Amino acid sequence: MSLRTRIALTFLILLTAVLVAALTAVSIANRANAQRDVQRQLEFGAQTFSGLLKTNRSLLTQAAQAVADDYGFRAAVAEHDTETLVSALQNSGTRVGAAMVVLTSLDGVVIAASGSDRAVGSQFPIAALKRNAGPDATATVMVDNGKIYQVVAVPVKSPLPVAWIAMGFELDAAAAKGLAAATGLGVTLAVRAHGPASSAVTNDGDMVTRPIKLPSLDNTEVFATLSRSMADARAPFDGLTKTLFEIAGVSLFGFGWAAFWIARNITRPLHDLTKSVDLIRGGRYDVELSVHRRDELGVLAEGLEHMQTAVMCRDNSIRQLAYEDTLTGLMNRTSFGSSLSESLARAAGAPMAVAIINLNRFRRINEHLGYSVGDAILKQTATRLTTVPSIESAVARLAADQFAAFTRLSDPKDLQAWGTSLLLALSEPVFVEAQPIDISATIGLAVTSAPLESGAQASVDGAADDLVRCADLALEQARREKRAMSVYEASLNPSARDQLSLLGELRRAVEKDELRLFFQPKIEMSTNRVAGVEVLLRWQHPTRGMLSPAAFIPFAEQTGFIRRITRWTLSRAIAQAASWHHAGKALPIAVNIGADDVSDSRLDARVAGLVTRNQLPPSLLTLELTESGFIEDPDRALSMLNALGALGVNLSIDDFGTGYSSLSHLARMPAHELKIDRSFVQGLETDAEYAAVVRSAIDMGHSLGMKVVAEGIETELAADRLRAFGCDIAQGYLYAKPMPLEQLERWLEGRGRVPVVALPANFNADEVTDTVTLATY
Amino acid sequence: MKYREWRRPLQMALLGLVCANAATAISVKVSVTGKSGAPSADTIVVFDPLDGTPAPTHDTAVIDQINKTFVPRVNVMRTGTAVAFPNSDRIRHQVYSFSTPHPFTLKLYAGSPRTDVVFEKPGMIVLGCNIHDSMVAFVAVVDSPYFKKTLESGIAEMDLPPGRYRLRVWNPNMIMAIPPQEITVAGAPVAVPLRVDVDPTHGTDVAWPE
Numbered sequence: 007m008s009l010r011t012r013i014a015l016t017f018l019i020l021l022t023a024v025l026v027a028a029l030t031a032v033s034i035a036n037r038a039n040a041q042r043d044v045q046r047q048l049e050f051g052a053q054t055f056s057g058l059l060k061t062n063r064s065l066l067t068q069a070a071q072a073v074a075d076d077y078g079f080r081a082a083v084a085e086h087d088t089e090t091l092v093s094a095l096q097n098s099g100t101r102v103g104a105a106m107v108v109l110t111s112l113d114g115v116v117i118a119a120s121g122s123d124r125a126v127g128s129q130f131p132i133a134a135l136k137r138n139a140g141p142d143a144t145a146t147v148m149v150d151n152g153k154i155y156q157v158v159a160v161p162v163k164s165p166l167p168v169a170w171i172a173m174g175f176e177l178d179a180a181a182a183k184g185l186a187a188a189t190g191l192g193v194t195l196a197v198r199a200h201g202p203a204s205s206a207v208t209n210d211g212d213m214v215t216r217p218i219k220l221p222s223l224d225n226t227e228v229f230a231t232l233s234r235s236m237a238d239a240r241a242p243f244d245g246l247t248k249t250l251f252e253i254a255g256v257s258l259f260g261f262g263w264a265a266f267w268i269a270r271n272i273t274r275p276l277h278d279l280t281k282s283v284d285l286i287r288g289g290r291y292d293v294e295l296s297v298h299r300r301d302e303l304g305v306l307a308e309g310l311e312h313m314q315t316a317v318m319c320r321d322n323s324i325r326q327l328a329y330e331d332t333l334t335g336l337m338n339r340t341s342f343g344s345s346l347s348e349s350l351a352r353a354a355g356a357p358m359a360v361a362i363i364n365l366n367r368f369r370r371i372n373e374h375l376g377y378s379v380g381d382a383i384l385k386q387t388a389t390r391l392t393t394v395p396s397i398e399s400a401v402a403r404l405a406a407d408q409f410a411a412f413t414r415l416s417d418p419k420d421l422q423a424w425g426t427s428l429l430l431a432l433s434e435p436v437f438v439e440a441q442p443i444d445i446s447a448t449i450g451l452a453v454t455s456a457p458l459e460s461g462a463q464a465s466v467d468g469a470a471d472d473l474v475r476c477a478d479l480a481l482e483q484a485r486r487e488k489r490a491m492s493v494y495e496a497s498l499n500p501s502a503r504d505q506l507s508l509l510g511e512l513r514r515a516v517e518k519d520e521l522r523l524f525f526q527p528k529i530e531m532s533t534n535r536v537a538g539v540e541v542l543l544r545w546q547h548p549t550r551g552m553l554s555p556a557a558f559i560p561f562a563e564q565t566g567f568i569r570r571i572t573r574w575t576l577s578r579a580i581a582q583a584a585s586w587h588h589a590g591k592a593l594p595i596a597v598n599i600g601a602d603d604v605s606d607s608r609l610d611a612r613v614a615g616l617v618t619r620n621q622l623p624p625s626l627l628t629l630e631l632t633e634s635g636f637i638e639d640p641d642r643a644l645s646m647l648n649a650l651g652a653l654g655v656n657l658s659i660d661d662f663g664t665g666y667s668s669l670s671h672l673a674r675m676p677a678h679e680l681k682i683d684r685s686f687v688q689g690l691e692t693d694a695e696y697a698a699v700v701r702s703a704i705d706m707g708h709s710l711g712m713k714v715v716a717e718g719i720e721t722e723l724a725a726d727r728l729r730a731f732g733c734d735i736a737q738g739y740l741y742a743k744p745m746p747l748e749q750l751e752r753w754l755e756g757r758g759r760v761p762v763v764a765l766p767a768n769f770n771a772d773e774v775t776d777t778v779t780l781a782t783y
Numbered sequence: 784m785k786y787r788e789w790r791r792p793l794q795m796a797l798l799g800l801v802c803a804n805a806a807t808a809i810s811v812k813v814s815v816t817g818k819s820g821a822p823s824a825d826t827i828v829v830f831d832p833l834d835g836t837p838a839p840t841h842d843t844a845v846i847d848q849i850n851k852t853f854v855p856r857v858n859v860m861r862t863g864t865a866v867a868f869p870n871s872d873r874i875r876h877q878v879y880s881f882s883t884p885h886p887f888t889l890k891l892y893a894g895s896p897r898t899d900v901v902f903e904k905p906g907m908i909v910l911g912c913n914i915h916d917s918m919v920a921f922v923a924v925v926d927s928p929y930f931k932k933t934l935e936s937g938i939a940e941m942d943l944p945p946g947r948y949r950l951r952v953w954n955p956n957m958i959m960a961i962p963p964q965e966i967t968v969a970g971a972p973v974a975v976p977l978r979v980d981v982d983p984t985h986g987t988d989v990a991w992p993e
Contacts, residue, residue, distance in 0.1 A: 165919045
């Protein structure tokens with residue numbers, strides 16, 4: 007039910023209730039009033055009636071008295087002159103209109119009569135009448151020959167009573183009519199053998215009656231019944247009630263209309279406001295909300311309008327945050343992508359170029375000159391990049407020191423020129439607080455070619471992403487090749503396309519358990535005993551056979567998927583080591599972790615969990631980390647390595663000699679082991695300088711309290727030299743290739759070791775290809 | 784007027800002479816009492832001689848009209864008595880009677896009418912005034928010379944010659960009729976105690992015993 011209906015209905019129901027109550031009360035009061043009125047009228051009528059009878063009586067009495075007093079009449083009585091008497095009686099009767107005049111003896115024997123059928127000599131009930139003689143006597147009626155008479159009697163005195171004169175009016179229809187006219191009531195006169203016992207008012211349906219018993223001379227009962235119609239009595243009240251009902255009807259109608267009007271007045275603005283709010287929700291902020299009212303609704307509308315403004319402001323700032331780089335005011339990665347997509351769509355096949363620009367050494371600038379200087383440099387870089395003339399272009403800041411730009415080229419050959427102009431823009435030193443700071447950049451370039459190399463362009467979004475990724479790859483290439491600028495070329499990197507689809511396959515590989523653990527033994531050089539095994543990965547690819555880590559690990563590192571792979575490897579390797587351990591064989595294992603893994607803050611917790619769950623003594627686990635792993639963020643890497651060391655896990659520095667790590671870093675590392683890169687070991691036999699490096703590395707490791715491992719040993723000569731240098735542990739094809747579990751166990755048995763417990767995982771040793779050179783991983 | 788003053792004592796003297804002459808007169812005393820023993824005044828007591836009628840007389844009587852009443856109200860007299868109806872009031876009266884023994888009317892008058900009314904026939908004559916209904920007087924006309932009205936003491940005393948008599952008693956306000964009774968008067972004085980219930984408010988409905 008709508009608010010409007012509810013408001014209106016509530017008021018209507020209330021009013022109806024009040025009106026019904028009022029009308030009922032009035033109705034009841036009217037009914038009672040009518041009843042009372044009728045009672046009063048009947049009572050009054052009864053009084054009037056008896057008054058009329060009294061008047062009649064005195065009239066009759068006077069007339070009769072006049073006759074009785076007449077001397078002549080008395081003489082006639084004395085002389086028994088009947089004829090004279092009859093005529094005298096007739097005369098007096100006519101004078102007052104008495105229907106009956108009778109002269110009787112004192113005993114009631116009729117002497118003469120007029121207007122009555124009483125025979126002379128018959129008995130007249132004079133005795134009863136005599137009892138009612140006197141001024142205060144009540145009216146007396148008698149029934150004579152079926153007619154009702156009101157009768158009085160007076161004595162004839164001469165001077166003692168000698169006779170009686172009875173005189174009476176007939177109470178006929180005409181008399182009743184006269185009485186009715188005088189009382190205003192219905193009057194019925196009737197003789198009843200057995201009338202009502204009382205003179206109570208009876209209410210017979212519509213008629214209210216009041217019988218009056220008239221004193222009768224004989225046994226008959228004569229009643230005068232006064233009656234009044236209730237309907238007549240109610241008529242004036244009914245008129246009043248009717249008027250009230252009409253007023254009630256009109257007021258109900260008016261009130262209902264007013265209630266609906268008010269309710270509508272309230273709900274219509276509400277409805278309008280609801281519509282406006284819907285518009286605002288839809289993202290429109292220019293909705294007219296003012297309802298031009300001074301009441302609560304006006305205030306509400308005003309509040310909504312303020313809210314609209316506030317929401318609009320916040321929305322704008324959120325948009326800004328989402329799509330804009332706050333420092334430089336350039337686009338961020340998101341808006342750059344969408345902007346590029348739009349431009350690609352507009353370009354309609356015209357060559358579009360994308361450049362990814364990386365500021366060199368920016369981290370050092372930040373570290374040494376402070377973030378405010380870094381920020382100033384970034385701002386100026388942004389300004390310079392935007393001033394490079396280009397067609398339909400845009401510049402964005404993608405990451406801390408990474409910028410991007412795109413432009414439409416009139417010819418793909420102009421790509422180099424555009425790249426050079428970008429480089430030139432950044433070649434001049436930047437002045438911060440009047441201090442010149444040299445900056446330089448590395449740029450990766452990519453351009454769309456017509457037709458695009460992907461053939462059918464699936465979508466412009468995809469194309470934009472591809473273009474950015476290609477530029478990114480070109481940037482990587484430039485960095486690797488230590489060049490300022492590199493252009494992406496599909497032919498230079500044939501596996502690039504493969505790599506794009508590799509991620510999905512790699513994910514599937516982990517899910518479907520296509521990765522395999524291979525183990526390469528480590529040999530203690532002094533005793534020729536097995537010191538442990540290094541765990542290496544192989545990918546049992548469903549179509550391409552067994553793949554070496556070099557085919558997928560670099561890609562996994564680029565995409566960040568390496569963490570997932572490391573997790574998988576750690577859990578399997580630790581489980582395997584634990585099963586050996588529980589079988590009574592302490593065979594230490596070494597697992598490789600990358601720079602990306604070290605930056606994972608949960609690595610230590612994960613390793614701790616695995617070691618605890620598998621009940622593996624931590625000393626049986628060695629984590630091998632390449633030097634590059636702590637080059638990017640040495641402090642963070644160091645704290646993670648310390649945490650891992652605290653677990654009791656052994657740490658090993660892998661591929662030592664290939665990276666750029668400083669010796670101070672090396673000294674601070676909580677490592678137990680140093681692994682000299684295979685490139686040094688393999689150059690050992692021929693290159694004296696390499697030998698010197700290896701020898702001093704071994705010495706340095708020892709002096710830092712670490713064991714030194716040499717990997718990639720393929721000849722006895724190399725082994726001899728390393729042994730001579732004091733190298734502790736050897737690893738290489740000379741001793742054993744990486745091999746699957748079953749093969750490892752056979753190999754160990756061959757060396758007089760007790761077989762190890764197999765993992766439940768299905769290792770397929772037969773498919774291992776031995777052709778792959780061990781990767782550095 | 785002077786005539787009336789001296790005539791009545793003369794008559795009484797003459798009567799006494801007659802009785803004295805008889806020398807055999809015997810005193811008869813009728814005492815009438817009403818309810819609760821109270822004496823009943825103005826009760827007419829008549830002794831009708833059963834042994835022969837004494838010679839007629841021509842008596843006179845006066846019934847005055849004073850203050851709209853007949854005075855006396857109750858009268859008893861012998862047939863042949865001439866009654867004067869003087870009017871002592873300043874208003875006029877019309878004395879009449881419809882009574883059978885002697886109906887008459889004296890036209891409206893004041894003072895004394897020119898003629899007396901002589902009642903020749905025995906019986907009860909009720910007098911009225913045609914103008915004033917309340918004026919009523921009773922005149923009992925009897926043949927016997929022996930009659931009396933009781934005094935305030937309720938006693939009527941007279942001397943009767945010995946013989947047999949019929950005793951009649953009547954009061955206009957008596958409640959019940961007293962039947963006439965025979966009384967023999969001889970030798971000694973006779974005392975007749977009578978009970979007559981009288982109610983002054985009771986209308987006159989007991990007929991005069993003829």
